[in-house]
Amino acid sequence: MRTAVIRKEHFNAAHRLHNSSWSDEKNHQVFGKCNNPNFHGHNYELYVKLIGEPDRETGYVYDMKKLSDLIREEIIQKFDHKNFNRDVPEFQELNPTAENIAMVIWQKLRARIDLKYDLKITLYETERNIVEYPGA
Numbered sequence: 001m002r003t004a005v006i007r008k009e010h011f012n013a014a015h016r017l018h019n020s021s022w023s024d025e026k027n028h029q030v031f032g033k034c035n036n037p038n039f040h041g042h043n044y045e046l047y048v049k050l051i052g053e054p055d056r057e058t059g060y061v062y063d064m065k066k067l068s069d070l071i072r073e074e075i076i077q078k079f080d081h082k083n084f085n086r087d088v089p090e091f092q093e094l095n096p097t098a099e100n101i102a103m104v105i106w107q108k109l110r111a112r113i114d115l116k117y118d119l120k121i122t123l124y125e126t127e128r129n130i131v132e133y134p135g136a
Helices: 024-035 064-079 098-110
Strands: 003-015 040-052 118-124 130-133
Touching: 003 064, 040 064, 040 098, 064 098, 098 118, 098 130
Parallel strands: none
Antiparallel strands: 003 040, 040 118, 118 130
8 A cells, every 4th residue: 555645845045057068158048047147046845755655553654754854954954045056065066957956855865765665856946847856
């Protein structure tokens, strides 16, 4: 009886989409206003989905308080009100697209969550721009 549990979180962060091996013209062509050298920000909505068997004693698939604390420690405290390009080590060489942000979130959480759980990240960069990362 595999069941999914989902924790929703929120954080705000700034970034600039930029490929340093490209010219300014090409960066502007590909990334448009998202290549603004002064950065721009988003109000991200994060959904962390775990799928597993409910525990016979607790009835929980995963303790949601424990999941909330883990997300706060690994993601919110490190990303909220930060500039991805300048403040977050994972993005010093990695373009902070929504796709890459979701992948990094997955990697950080996967390292701390037992492999018996399937893990999927859904990240809303805007109401209309949404990325899902189900893992490698």
